[in-house]
Amino acid sequence: MSKMKEKGEITVRFSPQELRSLRKTARALGYSSVEEYVRSLAISVLPESYQTSARNNLSxxxxxxxxxxxxxxxxxxxxxxxxxxxxxxxxxxxxxxxxxxxxxxxxxxxxxxxxxxxxxxxxxxxxxxxxxxxxxxxxxxxxxxxxxxxxxxxxxxxxxxxxxxxxxxxxxxxxxxxxxxxxxxxxxxxxxxxxxxxxxxxxxxxxxxxxxxxxxxxxPYSKSQLKLFEKGYNAGPRPSGHKISSDAFRRNNGGAxxxxxxxxxxxxxxxxxxxxxxxxxxxxxxxxxxxxxxxxxxxxxxxxxxxxxxxxxxxxxxxxxxxxxxxxxxxxxxxxxxxxxxxxxxxxxxxxxxxxxxxxxxxxxxPPVLKPELDNEPLPEDGGQRRTRNVETRTS
CATH class of the missing domain: 3.40.50.150 (Vaccinia Virus protein VP39)
Incomplete structure (x- = not known):
C-alpha cells in the first residue's frame, strides 16, 4: 500500500485484496462506502480535540x-x-x-x-x-x-x-x-x-x-377504579399466588x-x-x-x-x-x-x-368477537392465494 499526501487531502492506494476486504467490512458495519469507513477509522484514532475540530469544520x-x-x-x-x-x-x-x-x-x-x-x-x-x-x-x-x-x-x-x-x-x-x-x-x-x-x-x-x-x-382513573377507592378491594389470595390486602388499590396517586x-x-x-x-x-x-x-x-x-x-x-x-x-x-x-x-x-x-x-x-x-354461524362458509384451501369470482363480485 502506498500513500501520496497533498494539501487538504490524502490519496490512499490499496491492493485489490485489501480493497475487497475493506468493502466487505464496510458493508457489514453499515457504512455506505469504503471512503466513509476509512474516514471514520481515521477520526476515531485522533485525540478528542482533533475529532471536535474535524466535526466543527462543517459550518x-x-x-x-x-x-x-x-x-x-x-x-x-x-x-x-x-x-x-x-x-x-x-x-x-x-x-x-x-x-x-x-x-x-x-x-x-x-x-x-x-x-x-x-x-x-x-x-x-x-x-x-x-x-x-x-x-x-x-x-x-x-x-x-x-x-x-x-x-x-x-x-x-x-x-x-x-x-x-x-x-x-x-x-x-x-x-x-x-x-x-x-x-x-x-x-x-x-x-x-x-x-x-x-x-x-x-x-x-x-x-x-x-x-x-x-x-x-x-x-385519569377509570370509573371502576374510582369505585374501588370508595368501596375497597376484595381481600385474599388470587389464582396468581398474590395476596391482596384490604387496603390494596385504595390509595389515590393522582392517576393511573x-x-x-x-x-x-x-x-x-x-x-x-x-x-x-x-x-x-x-x-x-x-x-x-x-x-x-x-x-x-x-x-x-x-x-x-x-x-x-x-x-x-x-x-x-x-x-x-x-x-x-x-x-x-x-x-x-x-x-x-x-x-x-x-x-x-x-x-x-x-x-x-x-x-x-x-x-x-x-x-x-x-374484545374478540366470534361468529360461529359463519362456520358453514369454508376457509379457502389455498389461504386466499387466488382471487375468487365471489370475492371480486362482493367487493366491486
Missing part, C-alpha cells in the same frame, strides 16, 4: 430559530457530526419507514434498512448522554405481492441492541384507531388479514437506567400508570400547521405522527430545558412538542418544503395564541 447554520429551538435544512449525518459527545437528552424520531411504495421524502428498502440506519445509530450513541433516551417510532412493512410482513423493524432493534450496545428500556405500541383497513388487497378484498393499525415504538438507552418518571404521564399501548387516532384536520400549509399553498407532510406521541416521551424522559433532537424531523412535530413543554430542541430535515410548512407550527397566529396540547379521545378496545 452548518440553522435556517429557523425560536427561543428554544433550531431547524436545520441538511442531511442529518452532517449536522449530527457537529454535535458534542454526550450532549443530547432525548432523540425522538420517526425515520422513513421501509415501505413498498416509495415516498417523496425518501425511504430505504426493507432489505437495506439496517445498513442504511447504521451510520445514524453510531452518531446517536456518541451524542446521547448516559442518562438520555433514544425513541424510534417505526411502522411495519409488507412483502411485495404477498400477505406476509417483513421484520425489518425487529432486525433494526436487534442490531441496535446486539451490535450497537443500546439497551431496550421498553417497547411501546401506538394504536391508531382511525387507520384505514390496509393493505386493501389482503384486508378488504381477499379478507385473509385484519387491519394493520399498530406501530412499534422502541425506547432505547445507553445504560439500563436512563432518567424517566411515569408520574408525569399518569392517565399508563400501559405501553398508546391509543391515539391520527385524525388532525384543522391544526395551525394545516391551516398554515393551506394558506401558503405548501404540501403537508404525508407521514406525520400526532404531536401527543413525542409530547408523551418528552414529558416522561426529560426535564425542563433538556435538549431534544429529531434527525428526521419532517414537519417539525417533535419541535412543536418540545417548544410547548419548555425543552430546547433541534430538528433536521432534508426536504425544505416540509420545513417551510412546519414553521407554521410556531408562526401561524393560532399557534401563537394557543399553546395547549390537543385533547385525545378515549377508546374502548372491543
Amino acid at each position: 452548518l447554520e440553522p435556517i429557523y430559530r425560536t427561543n428554544l429551538g433550531s431547524v436545520y435544512h441538511a442531511d442529518a449525518l452532517d449536522v449530527l457530526a457537529t454535535l458534542e459527545s454526550n450532549s443530547v437528552d432525548l432523540i425522538m424520531t420517526s425515520p422513513p419507514f421501509a415501505l413498498l411504495k416509495k415516498k417523496d421524502y425518501g425511504n430505504a428498502d426493507a432489505n437495506e434498512y439496517v445498513r442504511w440506519f447504521a451510520p445514524f445509530a453510531r452518531e446517536f450513541k456518541r451524542i446521547l448522554k448516559p442518562t438520555g433516551s433514544l425513541v424510534i417510532d417505526i411502522g411495519g412493512s409488507w412483502q411485495k405481492g404477498l400477505p406476509v410482513k417483513t421484520i425489518y423493524q425487529y432486525e433494526l432493534l436487534v442490531h441496535l441492541v446486539k451490535e450497537m450496545g443500546f439497551y431496550l428500556a421498553q417497547e411501546f405500541f401506538w394504536w391508531n384507531p382511525a387507520r384505514l383497513a390496509t393493505p386493501a388487497e389482503w384486508v378488504t378484498i381477499r379478507r385473509i388479514r385484519v387491519k394493520d393499525a399498530v406501530n412499534t415504538i422502541w425506547w432505547l438507552a445507553k445504560t439500563p437506567y436512563p432518567k424517566a418518571s411515569n408520574k408525569r404521564v399518569l392517565q 400508570i399508563p400501559p405501553n399501548l398508546l391509543a391515539l387516532a391520527n385524525t388532525e384536520s384543522n391544526t395551525a400547521y394545516q391551516r398554515y400549509c393551506k394558506e401558503n399553498n405548501l404540501p403537508q407532510h404525508p407521514a406525520r405522527f400526532p404531536v401527543l406521541i413525542p409530547a408523551f416521551f418528552i414529558q416522561m424522559l426529560t426535564d425542563s430545558l433538556d435538549l431534544v433532537l429529531d434527525p428526521f424531523a419532517g414537519s417539525l412535530t417533535t419541535g412543536e412538542a418540545a417548544e410547548r413543554l419548555g425543552r430546547r430542541w433541534i430538528c433536521i430535515e432534508k426536504e425544505r418544503v416540509y420545513i417551510e410548512g412546519g414553521i407554521g407550527r410556531f408562526e401561524h397566529e393560532s399557534a401563537r395564541l394557543n399553546r395547549n396540547f390537543p385533547t385525545g379521545d378515549s377508546y374502548n378496545v372491543a
